[in-house]
Amino acid sequence: MKINSLSPIGIFDSGIGGLIIAKEIKIQMPNEYFIYFGDTINMPYGDKSKNFIIDHSMKIVSFLYKKKCKALVIACNSIASNALDVIKEKFHKKILIFNVIDPVIKNNIFLSSKRIGIIATPATIRSNFYIEKIKKYYHHLDIIKISTSLLAPIIEKGDNIEKINNVIKYYLNFLQLKSIDRLLLACTHYLFFKQEIENFFHGKVHLIDIQKIVVQEIKKQLNKKKLLCIYPNYNKIPIFYTSSYIPSFFEKKVRTLFGKNVFIKTHSFNWI
Numbered sequence: 001m002k003i004n005s006l007s008p009i010g011i012f013d014s015g016i017g018g019l020i021i022a023k024e025i026k027i028q029m030p031n032e033y034f035i036y037f038g039d040t041i042n043m044p045y046g047d048k049s050k051n052f053i054i055d056h057s058m059k060i061v062s063f064l065y066k067k068k069c070k071a072l073v074i075a076c077n078s079i080a081s082n083a084l085d086v087i088k089e090k091f092h093k094k095i096l097i098f099n100v101i102d103p104v105i106k107n108n109i110f111l112s113s114k115r116i117g118i119i120a121t122p123a124t125i126r127s128n129f130y131i132e133k134i135k136k137y138y139h140h141l142d143i144i145k146i147s148t149s150l151l152a153p154i155i156e157k158g159d160n161i162e163k164i165n166n167v168i169k170y171y172l173n174f175l176q177l178k179s180i181d182r183l184l185l186a187c188t189h190y191l192f193f194k195q196e197i198e199n200f201f202h203g204k205v206h207l208i209d210i211q212k213i214v215v216q217e218i219k220k221q222l223n224k225k226k227l228l229c230i231y232p233n234y235n236k237i238p239i240f241y242t243s244s245y246i247p248s249f250f251e252k253k254v255r256t257l258f259g260k261n262v263f264i265k266t267h268s269f270n271w272i
């Protein structure tokens with residue numbers, strides 16, 4: 001399939017979480033055109049089985065591949081930690097594949113830490129993907145991980161900030177007792193609440209700017225492969241797909257982050 005620097009970047013998540021990564025792509029690589037897919041009908045992925053996550057993400061990857069994307073960004077920790085190997089096995093010769101976990105771990109960010117916290121969905125925690133990777137690069141680290149199952153669904157729903165803050169506090173109270181020095185928000189949905197989480201710890205726990213690190217790596221690799229778009233792609237309007245209907249909060253978030261000049265569409269798969 002013929003791709004070049006003008007081809008789109010395909011980004012996907014279970015819902016709104018990956019929009020944070022898409023926004024950072026717009027900031028660091030303003031000429032890039034992208035196609036986003038949020039599998040809103042199946043959200044949350046965090047409470048699904050590994051097989052479910054593999055089957056559904058493979059369908060989305062095939063869809064984005066057929067749209068002639070030059071690169072694929074798995075903007076979801078639950079997908080990356082459960083399906084990355086399978087996606088790579090089938091697609092690594094066809095398309096550049098990025099995820100939100102590897103660039104962060106390889107960034108030396110934990111070298112000066114002693115004890116870190118990881119909050120993530122049950123599917124990510126259960127996979128052990130983070131622990132295996134972190135232990136490989138940072139032998140000295142003490143890791144406290146918690147599965148924060150309630151958080152992503154209420155963020156996706158756009159529940160009121162008070163309710164979300166209460167749920168955040170409920171989970172973080174435990175971590176506060178454990179004297180962590182860094183916290184990894186290992187679910188892209190949580191990145192919307194980085195400030196609130198930082199406030200909770202009164203600046204005493206360092207939070208990592210995941211989207212910045214991930215997009216720096218994407219930019220570096222696209223540049224290396226001569227696939228970085230260096231000319232403004234004026235006539236290319238970003239497209240945001242959801243599965244089935246368009247949830248109003250998804251649409252609101254897209255318009256807040258990317259303005260009016262976007263297409264928001266639906267695409268339904270035959271999931272069986």
Ligand code: DGL
Nearest residue numbers: 017044045046077078188
């Ligand atoms: N945004 C996804 C992640 O990074 C998870 C949300 C979900 O449970 O679907 O893991």
